[in-house]
Every structure is written in structure tokens, then in C-alpha cells.
Amino acid sequence: MSFTIAIDGPAAAGKGTISRAVSEHYGFAHLDTGLLYRAVGAKMLDGVAPVDAAQNLQPEDLARTDLRGPEIAQAASKVAVIGEVRLALVDFQRAFARRVGGAVLDGRDIGTVICPRADAKLFVTASAEVRAKRRFMELAAKGLADSLDEVLADVKARDDRDINRAESPLKPADDAVLIDTSELSIEAAIAAAIAAIEARR
Ligand code: C5P
DSSP states (O other), X not given: OOOEEEEEOSXXXXXXXXXXXXXXXXXXXXXXXXXXHHHHHHHHHTTOOHHHHHHTOOHHHHTOTXXXXXXXXXXXXXXXXXXHHHHHHHHHHHHHHTOTTOEEEEXXXXXXXXXXXXXXXXXXXXXXXXXXXXXHHHHHHTTOOOOHHHHHHHHHHHHHHHHHOSSSOSOOOTTOEEEEOTTOOHHHHHHHHHHHHHTTO
């Protein structure tokens, strides 16, 4: 049996935390699709043409330890506007979504483009200020952040690129359940996600 859960939303809204918790709760496999774009972005920074990088992505490209940094996040959102890059990554994501035993995919276009027939769809969001603060704390803990203002500017630049691109822009699917985590604890956000999924099972 396969059951596909699509979780979309902007950067640092809590998608990753919710997706990991949901996949553990149901024993489903989890794919953070942002990592695919980050791996392509990292290769672009290394001098590889983004379309070539996307068409030849290898497992070791996803295992790089530097993919979480802010520079690679910006590069990821730049390669993500390229239609051919997105196209090269579709089959892998769809095959993952159909795997027996259930799958959780998180990203920007899972419920709208990659898995329009997903069994459950969530759109996880929060204000840009709350998201920037969370991302700043995460990056600061790893020694990667400069200032909160800079992180906020980065988050807004990435939102702008993700929302306004022509190919697969960031937007909630018509049938997605919206979860605004601005005022929610992690536990409450996870509980809201599981309740929304249960309603579809
Ligand atoms: O989720 P994460 O912040 O790791 O994603 C990095 C970038 O990859 C996003 O800003 C977005 O531009 C792109 N992305 C995308 N579609 C997805 C996942 C990520 O365009 N499904």
C-alpha cells in the first residue's frame, strides 16, 4: 500500500520538523526535496552548469555536509527557477512518492506539481519575521549566521524568488490544509499536522 503526504511551504516555516515527525509517526519514508535543489545549487557554485548538474545528480551529491548553509540556500532558489532543472528532478521525486509503505515529501511544489493526487496535503507557513528568527537561531548554533537582519533579508529574497517564478511557484494546493506555525509550539504544530492527515485516512 502506498500513501503519499505532501508538505509544502516557505523556508523555515517548520516543514522539515513536521515532516520528520510525521514520517516517524507513520513509519513512512521521508524526502526533503529542498536537498535536491541545494545539491544542484552547490554544484553550480562549484562551476557546473545547473541543468547538467540536475540531470546527473548522484547520491553522494546529496550527502555533502555543506548543503545547509545560507549561500547554498540562495543558490538553490536560483537554480530552482530553471524549468529544465525542475524537470530533471521530477521522476525521482514521483518514484519516491509512490514507494510501498508510504512517503512524506516536503518542498514547495509537491502538492501542486509533483504529487497533485497526494493522499494528504499540508501547507505550512509562518510570518517572515518568525521564520527568520528561527533560521537565525539554527544557523547561529552552527556558527553560520551573521545577523538577524541579514537572515530576514535572505528569507524574503528566497520567498520572492519561490513565489514569483514562472515554473512551479510556491503556493498552496487548492486542497491543502493550511497550518500557520507563527504562534504554535513544535508539539502543537506536529499535532495539527497529524490531525489533518488522520482526517484523510
Ligand atoms: O527547503 P529548502 O529551504 O532546503 O529549499 C531550498 C530552495 O530549493 C528553496 O528556496 C526553493 O527555491 C527550492 N525548492 C523548490 N522546490 C522544492 C524544494 C525546494 O523550488 N520542492
